[in-house]
Amino acid sequence: MTGLKFDYDLIVIGGGSGGLAAAKEASKLGKKVVLFDYVKPSTQGTKWGLGGTCVNVGCVPKKLMHYSGNVYNLIHNDSGSFGIKTSSHFDWGKLVETVRNHIRMLNFSYRTGLRVNGVEYINSLAKLEDAHSVSYDNNGNRTVITGRHILLATGGRPLIPESVPGALQHAITSDDIFYLQKAPGKTLVVGASYIGLETAGFLTELNFDTTVSMRSIALRGFDRLCSEKVVDYMKSTGTKFKTGVIPINIEKVNNLLKVTFSDGTNDEYDTVMYATGRYPDVKDLNLSNVGVNINEFGKIIAPKDVTSVPSIFAIGDIVEGRPELTPVAIRAGVLLARRLYAGSDEYIDYDYIPTTVFTPIEYGHVGLSSEAATARYGEDDVEEFLSEFTTLEVAASHREKPEHLRENEMDFSLPPNCLSKLIVVKSLGNRVVGFHFVGPNAGEITQGFSLAIKLGATKSDFDNMIGIHPTDAESFAYLEITKRSGESYVASGGCG
Ligand code: FAD
Ligand code: NDP
Numbered sequence: 491m492t493g494l495k496f497d498y499d500l501i502v503i504g505g506g507s508g509g510l511a512a513a514k515e516a517s518k519l520g521k522k523v524v525l526f527d528y529v530k531p532s533t534q535g536t537k538w539g540l541g542g543t544c545v546n547v548g549c550v551p552k553k554l555m556h557y558s559g560n561v562y563n564l565i566h567n568d569s570g571s572f573g574i575k576t577s578s579h580f581d582w583g584k585l586v587e588t589v590r591n592h593i594r595m596l597n598f599s600y601r602t603g604l605r606v607n608g609v610e611y612i613n614s615l616a617k618l619e620d621a622h623s624v625s626y627d628n629n630g631n632r633t634v635i636t637g638r639h640i641l642l643a644t645g646g647r648p649l650i651p652e653s654v655p656g657a658l659q660h661a662i663t664s665d666d667i668f669y670l671q672k673a674p675g676k677t678l679v680v681g682a683s684y685i686g687l688e689t690a691g692f693l694t695e696l697n698f699d700t701t702v703s704m705r706s707i708a709l710r711g712f713d714r715l716c717s718e719k720v721v722d723y724m725k726s727t728g729t730k731f732k733t734g735v736i737p738i739n740i741e742k743v744n745n746l747l748k749v750t751f752s753d754g755t756n757d758e759y760d761t762v763m764y765a766t767g768r769y770p771d772v773k774d775l776n777l778s779n780v781g782v783n784i785n786e787f788g789k790i791i792a793p794k795d796v797t798s799v800p801s802i803f804a805i806g807d808i809v810e811g812r813p814e815l816t817p818v819a820i821r822a823g824v825l826l827a828r829r830l831y832a833g834s835d836e837y838i839d840y841d842y843i844p845t846t847v848f849t850p851i852e853y854g855h856v857g858l859s860s861e862a863a864t865a866r867y868g869e870d871d872v873e874e875f876l877s878e879f880t881t882l883e884v885a886a887s888h889r890e891k892p893e894h895l896r897e898n899e900m901d902f903s904l905p906p907n908c909l910s911k912l913i914v915v916k917s918l919g920n921r922v923v924g925f926h927f928v929g930p931n932a933g934e935i936t937q938g939f940s941l942a943i944k945l946g947a948t949k950s951d952f953d954n955m956i957g958i959h960p961t962d963a964e965s966f967a968y969l970e971i972t973k974r975s976g977e978s979y980v981a982s983g984g985c986g
Pocket of ligand 1: 503504505506507508509526527528529530541542543544545547548549550552614615616617643644645646664685771774775805806807808813814815816817819
């Protein structure tokens with residue numbers, strides 16, 4: 491069809507992080523662009539507006555609930571020590587209202603953003619017809635439009651294992667938790683990666699009785715020491731972990747969900763939430779008939795963002811081998827538009843992409859885990875520098891036993907709430923190949939340091955850095971104790 495006139499230069503299917511970014515950039519570059527976005531309801535019937543996962547059921551509501559948990563914790567467990575007397579009441583309905591209102595404002599601003607940038611927006615489920623055509627339901631009429639290029643950016647959805655009786659019927663997912671009208675109450679979270687731990691973290695901080703069902707290890711693929719620190723801290727502040735088991739049956743008994751686990755035990759919960767991974771949302775796209783290849787997990791094979799059909803592109807969570815992160819999808823969208831319409835040849839560099847898990851103490855990292863560095867460079871070539879300490883503010887406040895543990899007789903002592911770690915490769919001139927921080931505001935701290943790591947900072951660059959006192963991040967200027975030495979890396983006086 492090359493040489494023929496198309497209705498559009500670019501048809502984008504999916505109005506999430508990647509699709510919106512690509513559509514707006516292509517339009518700014520003078521191209522005629524249309525964007526489709528349509529939200530299929532969750533398994534429990536939840537629906538939302540324009541903007542995709544991050545805005546509606548991901549990063550944004552999650553961060554707001556994480557913040558709510560932090561505020562609750564400060565008020566209930568720390569404020570007394572700092573001379574603030576409070577009496578407060580937590581209202582789940584108000585939290586959900588605040589989150590929803592903010593999301594609605596963002597939905598509106600995305601619509602406006604498309605209009606201002608001259609992108610046509612169609613709120614309908616789109617499907618490929620051939621290499622240059624897309625069809626959709628236009629008020630009851632099947633309509634076909636053509637584009638020189640088509641971009642697939644349809645993201646992912648939560649996966650509930652259908653093999654567990656009652657799971658699909660009774661369990662919620664991250665597509666529902668942020669919109670629950672009624673407080674979740676006693677909750678079981680199944681899965682112990684980003685979504686499972688983040689959700690269990692804010693629910694615990696908000697004083698809900700919360701259990702994580704973890705079938706193997708937490709945060710697979712992350713640095714083990716740091717992941718274990720996150721879990722230990724969560725345990726010490728009240729999150730329960732059922733380890734080495736999975737639910738095998740879920741049934742409703744007297745308005746509660748009775749969960750039977752693979753070790754034969756059972757318990758009752760008000761809410762069960764599955765956080766057992768996500769599947770690429772591609773089944774409505776008609777990929778196989780058009781010749782777009784996918785892998786065994788349903789992810790689109792698109793090296794350099796081009797699918798097996800040269801006029802069809804794919805970015806974001808649906809693409810094989812890409813980190814499922816919003817800034818990655820956005821950058822991929824912007825760079826693709828520039829390559830297609832501005833003569834650019836720039837691609838994302840997938841090395842050294844920073845990320846943070848927003849658990850009660852956050853865990854941010856960029857670069858390699860200890861395990862990955864050792865596997866790549868060999869044990870002798872890798873040096874790890876560590877420091878574990880308690881934040882000045884927490885040390886001074888002698889943080890009280892969290893409210894939900896007060897009836898429990900057990901002694902309460904918080905482990906140090908910070909862990910700083912650098913992983914260095916000697917044969918690369920002591921280049922820092924892994925930066926890890928577990929502690930408050932790890933997301934903010936890691937974002938700043940990620941630039942230095944990407945630019946090739948060495949251990950001596952860190953040693954020459956002047957700290958900002960008193961902060962947690964200054965610990966990276968003073969790291970001396972290596973893991974190899976076997977010495978304790980727990981700082982006696984804490985920071986400051
Ligand atoms: P999406 O944002 O998922 O957008 C795809 C859109 O396409 C959706 O609106 C979908 O409804 C629509 N669509 C699907 N099929 C069709 C069709 N046939 N026609 C029309 N429209 C269609 N990332 C971070 O970087 N930081 C975080 O803190 C973070 N937290 C997260 C927390 C949770 C609970 C979750 C679930 C994810 C989180 N993520 C986070 C990941 C992040 O949200 C995703 O990586 C990102 O949204 C992916 O963008 P995308 O453009 O690939 O797809
Ligand atoms: P993941 O695929 O990362 O983890 C799934 C978890 O569920 C693992 O703990 C896994 O255990 C467990 N699991 C899988 N199947 C089963 C099962 N059948 N029964 C019990 N447990 C099971 O998924 P997430 O949903 O947590 O996150 C998806 C992606 O979203 C992340 O990779 C991330 O890129 C993105 N995200 C980013 C965030 C951020 O930037 N802060 C926050 C949230 C999401 P096992 O290890 O044994 O396989």
